Amino acid sequence: xxxxxxxxxxxxxxxxxxxxxxxxxxxxxxxxxxxxxxxxxxxxxxxxxxxxxxxxxxxxxxxxxxxxxxxxxxxxxxxxxxxxxxxxxxxxxxxxxxxxxxxxxxxxxxxxxxxxxxxxxxxxxxxxxxxxxxxxxxxxxxxxxxxx
Numbered sequence: 234x235x236x237x238x239x240x241x242x243x244x245x246x247x248x249x250x251x252x253x254x255x256x257x258x259x260x261x262x263x264x265x266x267x268x269x270x271x272x273x274x275x276x277x278x279x280x281x282x283x284x285x286x287x288x289x290x291x292x293x294x295x296x297x298x299x300x301x302x303x304x305x306x307x308x309x310x311x312x313x314x315x316x317x318x319x320x321x322x323x324x325x326x327x328x329x330x331x332x333x334x335x336x337x338x339x340x341x342x343x344x345x346x347x348x349x350x351x352x353x354x355x356x357x358x359x360x361x362x363x364x365x366x367x368x369x370x371x372x373x374x375x376x377x378x379x380x381x
Contacts, residue, residue, distance in 0.1 A: 260312040274362070275343070276317050277350040278309040280329035283321075297325035307332045309349060329354040333361075 261267045282303035287295040295302045303325035309318040320336045333355050343360040351361045
């Protein structure tokens with residue numbers, strides 16, 4: 234998976250980070266629930282685990298929290314469901330916040346004043362909008378709490 238996601242033609246043809254010319258996504262701009270609150274948003278990011286076959290020496294580090302052997306990959310998507318960035322190859326035991334910190338230091342450029350949506354597994358910083366700790370944000374949790 235690492236070789237497939239990070240090499241041509243998939244990566245070079247389909248993965249494009251936003252630049253200064255990018256405008257507000259139409260999915261945000263034309264929805265009064267989201268605009269102007271999310272006018273500086275670039276997309277959403279999350280980590281995903283992909284099953285892998287690790288060598289015996291690497292197997293311990295590749296175990297994820299569920300006990301399977303995986304690689305953790307960080308993906309960023311725009312609101313029109315296009316990939317903006319993929320970072321693959323971390324062991325399954327790596328946390329999303331660790332992957333984000335590494336990408337942010339090495340090659341993930343986040344424009345000043347812009348940000349991505351992320352879940353609670355990511356660090357608190359100016360480049361990410363994450364939910365408040367302890368606030369229900371999944372639909373199933375809202376249904377159980379009888380909130381609207």
